[in-house]
Amino acid sequence: MNAIEERVLELIGEDTSAPDVFVDTAEGMAPIRESISDAIAEIVMMTGGNKRQYFLPLRSGIGFYRIRPDNGALGWITDVWSVTQQWRLAQTDLTQLVSIDPRWMVYTANPESYFTLGNDIIGFYPKPSASVDVMELTIVEIPDAYETGEDRVKLKESFKYAVVNYAVAEFWASRGDAGEAQKHFQMYLDGLGLKQQFMPQIEQSRHFETRKEPWPRAG
């Protein structure tokens, strides 16, 4: 059981030394760990906090590669560096490629730009003319769910309080208390600094209000 899990159990009224419902086994802690993993995935999805580098050896004439990281899912690509050419590749997209060069899939040369397709495919323009270069990809990796209390939790330290509230909110929601769940979920958004950005659009409709006496009506 890691520190975040202990904080969650304390907030929901469990004895961390001898838990009653969420016992310290893989099965017993599964609901809490799933909530924490979901929160971490959401935070990385929003902030791009968990980055990792991969090396992609290019093949002659092949322009598209499907990337499947071992430790998580490909969030997005932040930097692409050509090891041989020692230059940074610019990000582009299909619209721009078709606009500047309808035969963009035909030419081969040293890749100068890259683009992403779908969730896990990267394309290079121009496609490599030889199997010599290696691309250094820096990607935001959305981590897989952790499984045991000893696993590394890939989370920025200051977000751990927010994650605790996320898991507590899910606990209360799964116990049928929507009010308590809502309270902790708002604390989670507060912890991330996202409440002002997202919650007002959903919860509040802003309007001007005056407490003056209404204008007297005739008659």
Place this chain on the structure above:
Amino acid sequence: MNWTAELVKMRRLLRDPSGNIWTEAFLRHLYNDVSQDFQHKTNALEDVVAQRVPAVYQFAYQFDWEWRFLPTDISQFYQCLQQHDEKVFCHRWEPQEVTGISADVADYGIHFTQPWEAYTSETPGDVVKMRFPANFGAMRFIAYDEEPIDALTRKLVQSTDPSNVTKEGIPVGYYRDSDVDNTYVLYPRPSAAFANELSGEALALYASGDTEDANAGTIAVRLSSSDLGDGASMDIVDTTNNVFMVYSVMPTELRAGGDEPDYPAFLRKYVRFGVVSRAYGGNNDGRIRSLSDYWGLRYTLGIEFTKRYMRNKRQDRDYRLMTHGVPARRSYRHPRLPDGYPATNP
């Protein structure tokens, strides 16, 4: 994580682990519905496929009634030849025969029951239909043999080319044939094909080294083009002499416990939230409005988060603002004073 695992998670949130209130079929229906809704609102799913020409089908059939005997839950099939007067005809002169007309109209060429037969050295008398992937939503980009092709209509093709059925060459466009069959036609018919690579006896289905993804309805997963190993593994998408398309995906419906949802694992929780919200909002013994509203809020926020995630994917772009029709950079040949200088009295 498959549908069974998703179901366990949702039932925990619904406080109904044994399924006493919400049945598996009911939740699965909601899950498929919410999956479509989530895709409509976020466009999070996109895929890439390289299709070989001609398309290869598992079965061909003639009459509509044959459909009920096909294993349609796993793939799609090719309806060959032409329907007429409760019969199926090959040649265009056959309807004349059965209606008692003695004249025989000239036909364009041979007819086939499998599209690959169109490439057996005779001129085909039918268009060669291709099939979009089963999860096809909308086209983003399409190319044949690495060159973009245009979206056409049958009307445009027939209006401009009297020999459009038999014309052969490098395709310049495609038009949709049938949304129900999920088919399209390349125009003109590609002269290059992989049919001569087919091996096997009788009805040859695949080129050597290929396998078929029956569930997705797309062919030609070439195992030898995959690099598997430590770190990031990769599939290589071959584009030469193939149709290459980028398309938005309509999520595949889940039907059984082992089915895998299309969404990446980190987005599936939002679909679950939407399902739980709708389940709590249903008119049955489990109806709790406050929880329906709470999970509905979580679902709505999930959509907003996903939209931001989609924007994050473009964060490495270098943008510059441009006005339509104005050159990117103005070239000042001479120093110039402001238009309003010198100020003069009216």
